[in-house]
Amino acid sequence: MEEVIAVTEADDLTSTLGLPKLRTLCLRDLQALKSICRKTIMCNSLQYVTLKQCKKLDRIALHARLPHGGELPGGKVNSLQAIHVGKDEKELWESVRWDSPLDKSLFRPYVQYR
Numbered sequence: 381m382e383e384v385i386a387v388t389e390a391d392d393l394t395s396t397l398g399l400p401k402l403r404t405l406c407l408r409d410l411q412a413l414k415s416i417c418r419k420t421i422m423c424n425s426l427q428y429v430t431l432k433q434c435k436k437l438d439r440i441a442l443h444a445r446l447p448h449g450g451e452l453p454g455g456k457v458n459s460l461q462a463i464h465v466g467k468d469e470k471e472l473w474e475s476v477r478w479d480s481p482l483d484k485s486l487f488r489p490y491v492q493y494r
Contacts (some may be wrong), residue, residue: 385417
């Protein structure tokens with residue numbers, strides 16, 4: 381599998397794809413995976429991302445809510461908490477292309493190598 385979410389020509393009219401209820405994205409042992417989706421995925425409920433053994437991954441296009449003080453009203457944390465990357469995959473993580481260089485720098489503090 382080279383792409384988790386394939387986009388057809390009919391779907392290609394917009395540049396984003398919304399997954400508003402996605403909280404966890406775990407991609408493991410996908411040796412041929414090159415990208416998650418050609419479009420930017422809007423996932424404002426995303427809390428955890430795990431990427432391990434995805435050796436050909438070269439592009440990530442995610443838009444997630446980042447914490448501004450941590451908690452939302454009611455005490456529920458509804459923003460990105462961590463991105464778990466394989467402990468021996470730091471070089472791969474650093475080489476991944478993002479839609480914007482700013483995206484990569486914004487997500488960097490959430491990366492944990494495990």
